[in-house]
Amino acid sequence: DAKTTQPTSMDCAEGRAANLPCNHSTISGNEYVYWYRQIHSQGPQYIIHGLKNNETNEMASLIITEDRKSSTLILPHATLRDTAVYYCIVRVRGHTNAGKSTFGDGTTLTVKP
Amino acid sequence: DTGVSQDPRHKITKRGQNVTFRCDPISEHNRLYWYRQTLGQGPEFLTYFQNEAQLEKSRLLSDRFSAERPKGSFSTLEIQRTEQGDSAMYLCASSLTLLNVAGTDTQYFGPGTRLTVL
Numbered sequence: 001d002a003k004t005t006q007p008t009s010m011d012c013a014e015g016r017a018a019n020l021p022c023n024h025s026t027i028s029g030n031e032y033v034y035w036y037r038q039i040h041s042q043g044p045q046y047i048i049h050g051l052k053n054n055e056t057n058e059m060a061s062l063i064i065t066e067d068r069k070s071s072t073l074i075l076p077h078a079t080l081r082d083t084a085v086y087y088c089i090v091r092v093r094g095h096t097n098a099g100k101s102t103f104g105d106g107t108t109l110t111v112k113p
Numbered sequence: 114d115t116g117v118s119q120d121p122r123h124k125i126t127k128r129g130q131n132v133t134f135r136c137d138p139i140s141e142h143n144r145l146y147w148y149r150q151t152l153g154q155g156p157e158f159l160t161y162f163q164n165e166a167q168l169e170k171s172r173l174l175s176d177r178f179s180a181e182r183p184k185g186s187f188s189t190l191e192i193q194r195t196e197q198g199d200s201a202m203y204l205c206a207s208s209l210t211l212l213n214v215a216g217t218d219t220q221y222f223g224p225g226t227r228l229t230v231l
Contacts, residue, residue: 043204043222093218103155
């Protein structure tokens, strides 16, 4: 699985959009981009995933560049409860031998009042 | 909704003791994964099952670690002769993975079992 690079930490004002970048320059054509977040002492929570098109769900939007070498997770109106560590991972989906997710150290997002 | 559950949530043990953790995946999810997470790090893959079959094991899974999923439903992770370096959060995840079917294969995580070895 490809390696990802994320900033160590970011701050965001409550109510503003939080834009979290991720670089995955060695991504393969069949690898998806997944985002998870982890609030202190809890298990990672799935947020969103995509292959090459932009995606949106009730939690967030995912913007993937045309060359797929980077992506941005957007939380449109950040709240204090969005303070967490955000992980960007890339992995093959559904392949017979594809299973594990390879996590980096993530971005610690702090939403401030 | 019924997510992935893990038991116990916390375990304190003395060095040299054996411990066993249980994971109950989301109903009808065919894949089950174990990860380990130490403080300040992201989760690290340990092993995963498709139904009863253990398909991949990480080099992190030493001889003292064993995982089973006997009936393709719940799974157990046992650590024998625990060491202080085993202190970590042990995470379980599950997925419904159907090859070549869109919308499947997302991994959903449980709350974890925090192990402290004294």
